[in-house]
Amino acid sequence: MHILIIGAAGMVGRKLTNRLVADGSADQFTLVDVIAPETPAGFKGKVVTRACDLAEDGVAESLIAERPDFIVHLAAIVSGEAEADFDRGYRINLDATRALFEAIRREGMKSPYRPRVVFTSSIAVFGAPFPEKIGDEYFTTPLTSYGTQKAIGELLLADYTRRGFFDGIGIRLPTICVRPGKPNKAASGFFSNILREPLAGQEAILPVGEDVRHWHASPRSAVGFLTRAMSMDLAPLGARRNLSMPGLSATVGEQIEALRRVAGEKAVRLIRREPDPVIMKIVSGWPRDFETKRAAALGFKAETTFDEIIRIHIEDELGGKIG
């Protein structure tokens, strides 16, 4: 079993690779990203790592010429950058995705080839105003170029699957929380910062009110969604190949209460309130809650309390200890 992961150097890509190595069912990995991904520790099979730009002529073809059995496409220009650089966003998020799908179709014209394709989409395909909960049949009216590019990728994935060129599934990830690493400038960063930084004894800034509600899942759940998407029978999906993943709808206030329960008042006191009208406005257009019946019926699972999300961070990132 040969697995190709595109975007393997990112946070989700690295965690997914490690999980797949631990599972032990793959005998070959091809790991690509714009910077060369690390070779996973403890893997006995063949590993090729490669730094490349999927949007460049011939790159998708060269990756697909090896006929991987599974292709996980995680690579993307993130929301803020796709909004700031229109051409670059469309080039990477749309053209490169289409080049990948086309390379698979053309490989299959030489001799039969129908790999599993797992595409990571995003709840950014939805745009306000929203119903109380976004159901499985709600329309995609993105309010960013990034969300537009992901929604187009979903449509292409469904059409290429329907035509039999590959066996595809699109996974709309919730916001990943607690995201490990340093605080960054993403507008959504605070959802993780206000937990991760206090757990490490550091101060964090909260730019919005405690009543802000959003849709979360842990990095461990995100990896679980992807491995399930790789291994499950996709026939029950029919022609509707894109799924909103389960998650936890919680307010910032509920996040803070969970932090208090898990790490105590000392941690909570490290959250500094600095209201930022720009971030407040951006966040007000984001989804707050979903009803993900299809994904639930298909066995996808996420956390049900924020205490659990915080404990997963402590286990997976902090060696089980609060700093």
Next chain:
Amino acid sequence: MHILIIGAAGMVGRKLTNRLVADGSADQFTLVDVIAPETPAGFKGKVVTRACDLAEDGVAESLIAERPDFIVHLAAIVSGEAEADFDRGYRINLDATRALFEAIRREGMKSPYRPRVVFTSSIAVFGAPFPEKIGDEYFTTPLTSYGTQKAIGELLLADYTRRGFFDGIGIRLPTICVRPGKPNKAASGFFSNILREPLAGQEAILPVGEDVRHWHASPRSAVGFLTRAMSMDLAPLGARRNLSMPGLSATVGEQIEALRRVAGEKAVRLIRREPDPVIMKIVSGWPRDFETKRAAALGFKAETTFDEIIRIHIEDELGGKIG
């Protein structure tokens, strides 16, 4: 006022041109299609007609270099052909549409330019299974490559509009009935054939049962949708720029009853029943009914009885007389 119509040689394109000439507000037309459109009779202003392929390098740029105030994009490879020829469908229905939108954006980078763009989409963006009525917030899960390409065009239109590159609106047309001309091989052809042919004293074949329900509007309504989309204020649409148009939900049996009322038993006897399982299967995946609240609130109107649809055909195509 300079109006560019792409796909001007088609049935809707010709009728739209004639209506706009009669309205008298344009002083210049550029009419393009894969075959050169006819110069409209009785127009005093400047008319350029041109046979060209919008997907070819430089064609979109050359059309947009003239800075038309209104751009109506009707050109498309139809459903059956886009399904039979995957490359050609994506090239014309997706790449050419994107080339047009990009040409407008790039023209606007030279000096401010923000034309009105009217894009014709289709109810083919929806795919079965459906609710009883398809509402304005129902998701697009096309079951054809044509429907996929139209849904992608809608997403691009909304994003280019949101970014301020043009002022766009996407119009999802119902099936046009009664379509003038000869019977053709389109799977949907019989909806028009069973009315048009008997009205002309000719036999017509009905390949499905009388209980088949579908969504219709006259050619006159289609032109009305487009002229309204050209002239109305689009600000109330916000970011949601694509609209299902109103229509008439009717069964084949209701169509036949209307024919009986308008043209008598003699016409109805010209319908020959020849059940065709292939056409039955295709039609079973098509939308049957819609609830088009947004379009109605914005003043878009269609026929409310099939008698009216038939009378419009008699007035507009048969000089007011039944043959």
